[in-house]
Amino acid sequence: MKRLRDTTDEPGTGLRAGGARARWGVAVLAVGLLVLAACGGGGDTSSTGGSAGTGAVTKEYKVKVGTLRQPHLFAPAFYDKFLPPNVTMETVLFANSTEIKTAVVTGSVDFAVTGITAALEGAAQDEPFRVLAAAADGASAIVAKKDSGIATVADLRDKKIGYVAGSAQDILLRLTLKDAGMDANKDVELVKVAFSDMANALDRGDIDAFSGAETGPSDALVRGVAQLVVHPYETRMKKINIVFGTSQAMIDKDPELVRIMVAAHAEATDYMKAHPDEWGQAVVTAYSFPPEALTLAIANISLGWRLDDAYIAQAKVLGGELEGLKQIKKQPDYEAFFDTTFVTELMKGG
Secondary structure, eight states: OOEEEEOTTSTTSSOOOTHHHHHHHHHHHHHHHHHHHHOOOOSOOSSOOSSSOOSOOOOOEEEEEEEOSSGGGOGGGGGGGTSOTTEEEEEEEOSSHHHHHHHHHHTSSSEEEEEHHHHHHHHTTTOOEEEEEEEEEEOEEEEEETTSSOOSGGGGTTOEEEEOTTSHHHHHHHHHHHHTTOOTTTTSEEEEOOGGGHHHHHHHTSOSEEEEETTHHHHHHHHTSEEEEEOOOSSTTTTOOEEEEEEHHHHHHOHHHHHHHHHHHHHHHHHHHHOHHHHHHHHHHHHOOOHHHHHHHHTTEEEOOOOOHHHHHHHHHHHHHHHHTTSOSSOOOHHHHBOOHHHHHHHHHO
């Protein structure tokens, strides 16, 4: 059975403890109930359960999977439906994708659903994070304060825009402004705001607009404090966003476990895509997000696990943009960064 541990209010994350930890007690209980409903089978290790892997089982696994408290990184909550009974999984929640990537390469967690931008930044520094599968694209929007007169990208000139530095939404914002003839460092005022506080910051008037990740934009729209400026997918970066990965050390140490986890990730992703209402309700139950905002957010998320030449080519475009924006100093070794072995096996198998 899966356990869930939250690190977003632990020392070193820069977030406050106390009240946040109490609120997370509710989320942990809710996810626990979800997992109880999803778990199947007992401790029989004579053969694998679910559909992730077949044949005799000779080894028990306890794995940790890092992710974020967002609907487009929710696949780990469904892994238990597809894991064999010899695999016990704990989900660890982090504050941002950079922390998740670091936890993977240091061995604090075994696998992760995380942002490809943070993973690319690490790979450009020769960190051994490996992308095993895609996970979700999109899940981004630029919104402005309701009745602010900001209706188009051009209207953002000289305005205060909330962003999270180094995130996919940061890059999308910069590229969107660039395509409209603006320089993000000169023609607007960028204000660092946590994703979780963007809607409130907009409502308070601290910022005029923000480039956010779901459910922030949808929450602001449903609350009536924001109006949509653009879903910023027309840039060279397009929708590429979230990936599933592990460390090179894990691949070298136990490729069979990697194979099991990739299969579970793929099946969980397909399940969520086929059951959006169940996916949305599970997120609402786990994190107490407003249902109306979740419905809107899910419509802005494109799920998928396959890695093909087109996907990798898009990642290289993103890498080029990151270098152009001086967020990385060199391009990573893409052949090492993407390990397509396991998804290729799945794609050939079905």
